[in-house]
Amino acid sequence: MKKLFTPYNKAALQLKNHVVMAPMTRSRAIGNVPSDLMATYYKQRSGAGLIITEGTSPSPEGLGYPRIPGIFTDAQVEGWKLVTNAVHESGSKIFLQLMHTGRIAHSSNLPEGYQVVGLSAVKAAGEIYTDTGMFEYSAPTALDEEGIAHIIQDHVKAAENAIAAGFDGIELHGAHGYLLEQSLNPHVNNRIDNYGGSIENRSRLTLEIIQKIATSIGADNVGLRISPFLTSNDMPAYAEAEVHETYVYLAREVNQ
Numbered sequence: 092m093k094k095l096f097t098p099y100n101k102a103a104l105q106l107k108n109h110v111v112m113a114p115m116t117r118s119r120a121i122g123n124v125p126s127d128l129m130a131t132y133y134k135q136r137s138g139a140g141l142i143i144t145e146g147t148s149p150s151p152e153g154l155g156y157p158r159i160p161g162i163f164t165d166a167q168v169e170g171w172k173l174v175t176n177a178v179h180e181s182g183s184k185i186f187l188q189l190m191h192t193g194r195i196a197h198s199s200n201l202p203e204g205y206q207v208v209g210l211s212a213v214k215a216a217g218e219i220y221t222d223t224g225m226f227e228y229s230a231p232t233a234l235d236e237e238g239i240a241h242i243i244q245d246h247v248k249a250a251e252n253a254i255a256a257g258f259d260g261i262e263l264h265g266a267h268g269y270l271l272e273q274s275l276n277p278h279v280n281n282r283i284d285n286y287g288g289s290i291e292n293r294s295r296l297t298l299e300i301i302q303k304i305a306t307s308i309g310a311d312n313v314g315l316r317i318s319p320f321l322t323s324n325d326m327p328a329y330a331e332a333e334v335h336e337t338y339v340y341l342a343r344e345v346n347q
């Protein structure tokens with residue numbers, strides 16, 4: 092406890108204290124654009140040395156919940172500047188969490204003309220809220236190879252946009268059953284190309300995204316959130332030994 096309010100100093104990150112605020116979706120981004128209301132919310136919490144923002148989509152297809160923010164348009168970048176300025180004024184740091192919801196989505200939450208996508212066409216069991224009530228998750232369209240390349244590029248551009256908006260770094264949401272964990276899970280990802288099958292292949296999407304983002308904005312500015320044994324958001328459990336092997340492989344490769 093004594094350490095909690097003392098500065099944290101590691102080569103890549105200096106914080107005014109050891110308190111970190113966990114990412115929390117608030118669904119207050121009208122039109123998926125951050126606003127003054129959100130700047131006030133984060134400013135009020137800038138007693139923390141580091142804030143991780145709510146999950147923020149790198150692309151229109153990743154906006155599976157109502158009113159979650161994006162970071163792929165100029166208006167969104169401008170909106171996020173209100174937030175980063177407010178937090179920096181208090182001497183805190185702030186990382187943007189990049190969250191592509193994948194199949195944990197309802198099509199009516201997406202902007203006009205976009206569809207729910209996934210690694211495979213495997214629909215999630217359960218319901219999701221929308222502005223007109225609860226609905227079953229939408230059946231995802233499986234991404235083709237071009238779609239995967241697009242997703243990777245969207246994440247890299249989103250990370251660059253985050254830096255342009257004044258963030259100190261990004262956290263990649265590899266947890267909680269969203270797109271990247273959908274890729275890792277053998278029951279949800281049934282692809283037979285380079286992005287499915289073996290542990291190496293199921294890890295490829297996450298690793299390619301991390302590698303490209305690290306090259307672009309610097310490895311010290313990138314984090315990855317994982318939740319190996321969580322089964323929420325319809326993540327079916329698989330053999331404990333395989334989960335272990337998957338995440339040890341992932342961690343080793345990320346360290347590279």
Ligand SMILES: Cc1cc2nc3c(=O)[nH]c(=O)nc-3n(C[C@H](O)[C@H](O)[C@H](O)COP(=O)(O)O)c2cc1C
Binds near residue numbers: 117
């Ligand atoms: C309302 C709400 C929204 C959340 N949104 C996110 C999110 O966008 N990204 C994320 O990684 N975790 C999210 N979480 C999970 C939290 O970061 C945290 O891991 C979880 O609440 C467990 O911590 P706790 O026991 O202190 O509540 C959310 C949690 C809550 C309660």
